[in-house]
Amino acid sequence: MVWPSIDWPILAYSMAVCQVTNYIWQGYKSYYCSMAKIILFNKPYGVLSQFTDSDGNCGLRAFIDRKGYYPAGRLDLDSEGLLLLTDNGPLQARISNPRYKLAKTYLAQVEGIPSEQQLQQLALGVKLNDGLTLPAQARLIDDPQLWERVPAVRFRKTVPTAWIELKIREGRNRQVRRMTAAVGLPTLRLVRWAIGEWTLANLAPGKYKLEEISVPPQNTRPAKPRQKPRSTGKHA
Numbered sequence: 001m002v003w004p005s006i007d008w009p010i011l012a013y014s015m016a017v018c019q020v021t022n023y024i025w026q027g028y029k030s031y032y033c034s035m036a037k038i039i040l041f042n043k044p045y046g047v048l049s050q051f052t053d054s055d056g057n058c059g060l061r062a063f064i065d066r067k068g069y070y071p072a073g074r075l076d077l078d079s080e081g082l083l084l085l086t087d088n089g090p091l092q093a094r095i096s097n098p099r100y101k102l103a104k105t106y107l108a109q110v111e112g113i114p115s116e117q118q119l120q121q122l123a124l125g126v127k128l129n130d131g132l133t134l135p136a137q138a139r140l141i142d143d144p145q146l147w148e149r150v151p152a153v154r155f156r157k158t159v160p161t162a163w164i165e166l167k168i169r170e171g172r173n174r175q176v177r178r179m180t181a182a183v184g185l186p187t188l189r190l191v192r193w194a195i196g197e198w199t200l201a202n203l204a205p206g207k208y209k210l211e212e213i214s215v216p217p218q219n220t221r222p223a224k225p226r227q228k229p230r231s232t233g234k235h236a
Helices: 008-032 089-096 116-124 175-182
Strands: 034-043 080-086 104-111 137-141 161-168 187-195 208-215
Touching (some): 089 208, 116 137, 116 161, 161 175, 175 187
Parallel strands (some): 080 187
């Protein structure tokens, strides 16, 4: 077997280039990216989206024993599911601000069996008292494997129920409930399953998990618009 000859100067140069490249990349990440911690919390029914108790309802303090975290958005008292909290202000704004169009996925148990026309209405946009909703994704799903709600949902024995998955990119007050009601499908139970790529998978009610993520820089100053040249009154 003949071993190939090695050009040692070229090999040493290549190794040096790799080391420099890695050094530059690590410096780039440390300068341009910051690390933030985020809490994924499965909010139970009847719990406020704030740490302090109010009007006989308990807040997040009863479940989350960490300081310096603030909710990124909110979830209504009578809704369940995913609530995100973070210790990073720019990340909090990015998650909760509809301008970034972070999709939120809801599982809604509704009264009645949705028709294709009703699902299409939800998808195309529903006219509410504060305007038309943005296009969404809506589909009929099988009964999800969820925990039992406490207190239990009240049903009318004479009216069937069904589950729909609704994905929206807005954050209006009680939007999902108002959307389903507007198309004739009152919501009986509402669970937020996902925000962006974060989901409730393997997270029991009242429990949370902590994740660390890399946060890209946020432009603090918007780019200045280019000024148009002043007109001299002359034409070419």
